[in-house]
Amino acid sequence: GEDVEQSLFLSVREGDSSVINCTYTDSSSTYLYWYKQEPGAGLQLLTYIFSNMDMKQDQRLTVLLNKKDKHLSLRIADTQTGDSAIYFCAESTDDYKLSFGAGTTVTVRA
Amino acid sequence: GAVVSQHPSWVICKSGTSVKIECRSLDFQATTMFWYRQFPKQSLMLMATSNEGSKATYEQGVEKDKFLINHASLTLSTLTVTSAHPEDSSFYICSARDLTVEQYFGPGTRLTVT
Secondary structure (H helix, E strand, O other): OOOEEEOOEEEEEOOOOEEEEEEEOOOOOOEEEEEEEOOOOOEEEEEEEEOOOOEEEEOOEEEEEEOOOOEEEEEEOOOOHHHOEEEEEEEEOOOOOOEEOOOEEEEEEO | OOOEEEEOOEEEEOOOOOEEEEEEEOOOOOOEEEEEEEOOOOOEEEEEEEEOOOOOEEOOOOOOOOEEEEEEEOOEEEEEEOOOOHHHOEEEEEEEEOOOOOEEEOOOEEEEEO
16 A cells, blocks of 8 residues: 555643644545554544545544645544544555554553 | 454464464445454554455465465455464454445454464
């Protein structure tokens, strides 16, 4: 797959908003995803966005997509301790093969 | 809904032996299943795509004779690591997709080859 890059670490205070950023290189990406992985567990799909959308909101999660800059972000409002995990950005074309970023480890401090 | 299971959750085997990992979609029919490999503190790398009733397609650099994939039904895919070596030790994760965009991941199988 094509390259997907994201920052490796994010530390945030409980109650604040978290913003995780991701960039990708494949201009033919159709879908962009955010997954959450807790220690020792598999991946949980948080949300996804079609490439023809700019924004998607789902409760505390807001995804912003800048297709021109190939930049994707995930904002978590009112971050809680249970949000501590690794967050993966991923993209796919119509074949649904996922290319993942390296993951951002989010640590929520009291 | 949309639960994917893997069995076993962890396995230790001796070098030179083969290990089979099962991936099952429990409450939906998976038209496609994917197999990924994850090294510690790294991202997931796609190994192969498996469609029911047809041969798996492997990503570049993945040895198809070493990683045998069988997708016998719409709810079961298996990955067999043949003649395992210590460098095959890794976390193997499967995912399953129905007819929608969403892909559901199994909890993973930790393979350790001694």
